[in-house]
Amino acid sequence: MASVLEGLQKQLTISTQRLNALREAYAIQSDPNLKFTLEQQIAQLEVEILGVKKQIEASYGISAINSSTLLEQKIRELSVSVESRIGELFLVNVDRVPPRDRFWSAFDEHIERRNPFQFHFVLACPTQEPDSFAERMVYELVIEELEEEMDAINYVHRPDSRRVRLENLPLGRNLRVAQREFKKYFVNRFGMSDAETAFEDYIRTGLPKLEYQYVATVFQINANEWNAKLMEDYLQWIMDVFHVDNTHDEVPTFLFFFAVNLQDAHVNPLPAKQQKVVESIQRIINKNRDRTSLINQLTPVSEDWVADWIRNLGEQNESKIQDLVKLIIAGLPEEKQSKYQQSKLLDMTDIERFQEIVYKVAIE
Secondary structure, three states, rough: OOOOOHHHHHHHHHHHHHOOOOOHHHHOOOOOOHHHHHHHHHHHHHHHHHHHHHHHHHHOOOOOOOHHHHHHHHHOOOOOOOOHHOHHHHHHHOOOOHHHHHHHHHHHHHOOOOOOEEEEEEOOHHHHHHHHHHHHHHHHHHOOOOOOOHHEEOOOEEEOOOHHHHHHHHOOHHHHHHHHHOOOOOOOOHHOOOOOHHHHHHHHOOOOOOOEEEEEEEEEEEEOOOOHHHHHHHHHHHHHHHHOOOOOOOOOOOEEEEEEEEEOOEEEEEHHHHHHHHHHHHHHHHHHOOOEEEEOOOOOOEHHHHHHHHOOOOOOHHHHHHHHHHHHHHOOOOOHHHHHHHEEEEEEHHHHHHHHHHHHHHHO
């Protein structure tokens, strides 16, 4: 069911379209009687549109130019500082302090052990965007470790963008097929020749040499398709292949992120099916504690963190910040608004929609 704001937006759009059509008809009409009728209809619609705009302004603190630009209009009023450097990171960096700290703690431990291969499992409900968290950590790695030297890292880009492309983990009906598909993925990504021999030769010799300090990969996995026996054997094989004892010194540091979408992962207690997936992943972690981490604290976010994110862009006017936060909440479907009223928390999927609009406005 649409929210009240969505209903007003729809009403405004339809009325504006009708008004434009009547004005076009009036412009070409020569019959005085028909012109008079059109004038009355136009005047009536203008009053109706003005009333809807006033209702939106009174309820949500914005001037409604048209329904498609309500949020953009408020965003354009922000004082965004140049120093905030709005980039890809600002699409995915609200809150997440505990999981972020968990990643960096694990990363630093691996570096101290001189471990060139890291495997980070990001387990969360799809509404909390586990893949976006993994994407965020790739950008932070570029900033924190590489001082924004993009040539020092290899990750797969989205078409016509510097954003990280999320990829499905290569799979098959059994372990042998899954292994074959992974080798094909690897050699295709790095432009090698024969899938079998090129993959094995690279792991053993480090040739052809990859001119990067880091190679980052974000694989997304749908927990509904999780086959515990196959996945545990397959992921263990990947970790055993990319192991310091098997690989050449010239191989760069590889970071693998496995973003596992597990419905209602933040709900307690978990249903039995979801719990089995969690237990399966935990078995993998327990066998490989020296090279893995589990990041599973991705929960809905307080509106205070959204306000802080806006402040970090450079806006310090509290009235503007609060108006914008209210507008985000008002634009939610009624079911989500009801959920928000109970918990005062927002799903990351809804926050990222807002971030995308800010990013779009900022780069224009």
